[in-house]
Amino acid sequence: MNNILNVSPSPHQQSSETTRKLMFGVVIALLPALAAAVYYFGTGAIIVTLTSVLACVATEFLIQKYVLKTKTSISDGSAVVTGLLLAFNVPSNLPLFIIVIGAVISIGVAKMTFGGLGNNPFNPALVGRVFLLISFPVQMTSWPVPSGFKTGYTDAVTGATPLGIISEGVKNGESITALMDKVPSHMQLFYGYMGGSMGEIAAAALILGGIFMIWKKIITWHIPVAVLASAALFTGILWMADPTKYADPLFHLLTGGMMLGAIFMATDYVTSPMTPKGMIIYGTGIGVITVLIRTWGAYPEGVSFAILIMNALVPLLNMYIKPRRFGKEVRNG
């Protein structure tokens, strides 16, 4: 024998799954939605995505190298995911400097100040997005209408989102039935033919990514289903109570950040509960708060706020919602 034996406590084998592979899986799951964004918004989508990813990775690298003076961890892929998600949550014509500010807030403030990957209480991409929404309300709500590569990065024609049209119309006393003629059909919404943040529009592509992540066991069904089902139920009740005042549940599921939020933002490991029961409570909270904001709030859309609010409750959910301990209640008679 030529070598010294390694000795360590059991177990002596580990699964092939790694943080990097999980993050890479999320990136793959985001590709259909990215393709849809490029299809609908052209050059702008590519520029925004590249800027956001590069800015996020660079922020993490620079902070670790020059501020914290620790080993850099950009290769774990989490900054890439944050970068993609931040890009997905902004309009495709957003000026570059604003994207960079968003990336610095996402990674620098929401993630690194709390200790980096695994320690941040709030979803970094959403903190960045909400910061930008409050700081640059004009740029963040000028939504290009889908026109593919026909228009360039900044000269895109802008318009309101379907949720914006409905929200504004209801405030002016118009009936939903009339307003529905002003927004794309449900089928168009499903494929993503609408104004909005570049990555949130194509429900079909996002669902595809979600199915991929559940198949690859990157996420479980609990959070997306809880978010979508609770939102559908809540809006369904409102719609049945007064269909002239409230939009139908399917409209709500297919518009705004609902799909992106339910499938990709709310399922962020670090900022979501760790037990299935906790996940369902958390998801339901997001669905309900989103509908409350959409229906009675000042903003036409509320998924970001809903997720951030529920993020704050995650430590509590983890503390009080426990898995059933084996042999806890004896039921054997």
Add this chain to the structure above:
Amino acid sequence: MFKTFPKGGIHPPENKITADKSVIVLPLPSTVTVPLNQHIGAPATPVVEKGSAVKTGQLIAQAKGFVSANIHSPVSGKVSKIEPVADSTGYKQMSIIIDAEGDEWVETTDRSATLVKEITMTREQIVERCRDCGLVGLGGATFPTHIKMTVPSGKKCDMLIINGVECEPYLTSDHRLMIEKGPEVLTGVTIIMKALGVTQAVIGIEANKPDAISTLAGLSKEFAGISVVALKVKYPQGGEKQLIKACTGREVPSGGLPLDVGVVVQNVGTAFAVYEAVQKNKPLIERVVTVTGKSVSRPGNFLVRIGTPVTTLIEAAGGIPDDTGKVVNGGPMMGKALALTDVPVTKGTSGIILFPEPESRREEMMPCIRCGKCSSACAMGLEPWLLSVLSERAMFEKAETEKITDCMECGACAYTCPAKRPLLDYIRLGKTTVIKMVRERITK
């Protein structure tokens, strides 16, 4: 659909390389080193001296106290030394070293291969014989068998479960035993049933051993009260509590024993040893050990005498491959890594696995991303991430209320962790501390 336990569990690569390798009898070693503590409980007391001549099967160390086990000479020859020798744990402990000179057995043992099915002994005689023959649980825990055969007053037992799960990857010693020694195993099961006074026994076998399932299911028709249940392949199904849940739906309460739900669990290897002890008066001096690994040239299942150096055993499998980085005594999930291969095979040695260097190292640890996969994998419904952090920060009172003592150290959490965190290392630290804490509280 196969039965299984409801919560948690993982499915590591099975790697049952030696599943179709018949058991080979290993030639007698020239010396054996027999540790006095091969079981849970007090070490046995030697009854021979340096220079004593011993026969194969002769008592050489007597059980000391209630929880302890007799030890017999695995060879015939002369006791050359009684001194502390490093065993598989790496610690030195008192051992009897015997220079083998042939294989002359004690006269009382029936060495013929004839199957003896008829059970003539009474319950008390069976228990006494198992104690005399130094039987311990061969699944790995090495708890003295005779204690588990006696139902304490006030407890009721209505079922025996035989553990033929062998859920650890790589290991195949129980699998081969079930195929090759089916009638003996089933007779052993019947003997244990008689000792416990139960009329039904269930043999749980995972579905990745269809040959063992069909062999034993076929043979069991001739044995009253024994049935075979096929279980879904899932680790840690061989854990006592998980096996009982899978086979019967009964749930052993937290901190309780199988007897609290009227069940006793024994391993198939133990059932075979019970057969040999009761029907053939043969002490526990040999066992089947799987020697395996991806680079091992002749992996196999070997019938070896206790006390044989692991090195000799590995030689029989083709020697240590050059790329070996780690040698594990037991399964890859719960076995112990050996610092030296020059340690003896003991009653609890179920396998020797040689891992190539790249697989022998842990991967780099990353921060916890709170994915919750460890909680999903835990068959005891615990939260390994939490227990690990609590132990790391020395918050042992909190760890106690979070049921750290329920952990059976199966390693499913550490296996599944994508961030490669040493969850079980910390949990073990916490568990040991909490057990110590609880003991001190009781004695106060």
